[in-house]
Amino acid sequence: MRFKILLLSALFSVNFHSFSQNSLQLENSFEAGIHLGVASFQTDYGERGDFKSGVTGNIGFAIGAAFYMNFFSRQYEWNAKSDWLADHIKLKGEFSYLRADLEHFIEGDSPTAIQLQAMHGSSSVVNLGAIVEYHFLNLTSFGSSYGNTYSPFVGLGAMMNFSKPTFESSLGDYLTDPSILPLKYRSNAIYTDPETVFSVLMSVGTRINVGRTSDIVIDSRWQYFTSNKIDGLDPKDDANKY
Template sequence: MRIFLTIVFVIFSSLQLKAQYNTYEIGGFIGFNNMQTDYGQPDEFSSYFKQNGQSLSIAHYIHFYELTQRWNRKYGLHDHLMIKTELQYISNSFSHNDIYSNSNSENGIKLKAMETTVNMLNTGVNAEYYLKSLTNFFNPYANVSFNPYVGVGVNYFFYNNDLTTSLGDWENDPTLLPEKFSGDALEVGSGHGFAVNFYGGARYKLTHKTDLALQVSSQYFFSDKIDALDAKVEENQSNEIMLNFQLGLVYHLNFN
């Protein structure tokens, strides 16, 4: 965690030194996510459809296009680039929904009864590239109201999970869980780690100081323990992946 905070500090210190015309924004997003975990059948994508949860984010943006209207302005990467810092809360629950858990066998009944709930806090730094000039997009006299973008970022996350079964208290009676999830094959509790985030979206200018934003992201976690099912089980050796769909509003702080 200390290394991550140091990296963030260095990035922002260098950006502050180089940028002479910084402008800032704040944004709020709400949406839903779908996480692929060790719940479900790996070769049956439909078994992941019900692994849906909610997401809530607040974001701060800094961009570097010039607010001044100089006749000799030079357009470049700075006219398309934003740096976004984000704090995101995610909640989700996972259950088995495949041919094995839907069978009437003893193992199928135990699988069907299992459920993991997860609460997660994500913090990260992202770089967003806008396809259209930010100068033109933010200029109230320019005829540009729609601006698509792509982004990439690094996240550090904290989570807490809880495993339950409708059959009873599995901690006092481990036989209530399928045999492969007994002993040290579970990772119930809290944890943390790194993730990478790839996303795309678009902004639509509602007013001079307010944008509507829609984005879809794919986040890869460098962890296989978020769902409480550890990779010690041979068939459960895939790290978690999350798709996140969000809608939000972005407000420009220092525009006239």
């Protein structure tokens, strides 16, 4: 299975420029924003199906910047003409950074349990990519006195990702003494080299207007990576969790 992240974030965006391209009969507006959130890393740490290790335990943070392009001007005009693209679509470019400390949430005092409890790692991921958002309500009147103050949406996107995992055992140096690791991690199962991978993501959220040129965006997303090594673990057995 592949590495996955669930992300919940809040973004503050500001409309900073709009212009009209009269020769093409197009009118666009742009926004820039910053976001901050929490990320749940679903990794090979922990047991498959365990709620703590898969959802609530390995929690990290996310921070980033976003750039939006709209197919209309944010200067609302009641008689302005628009089309489906302007009414419902936003294009989003994103640069973000995610990081979490990772561990097994294993109880017990058996030799294997002690070895798993001693394993600690981290995952750092830089995202760079684009997302297409579909808004269910009319965007051209969003935030005006004639329209809604909120705009729910779904999104689909693709990212290029730069990752750097770390790993250590509190029992000692696993490179010189692999016996401190559980058996399945002793042979070509730990990776700490940086790598570049790709991911796809799906998101759902809502945009809330808080001022004439500013919005807050609440966004939840699921991100799926093409590599199984972003968390630093890749054991070759049927119990490999993600």
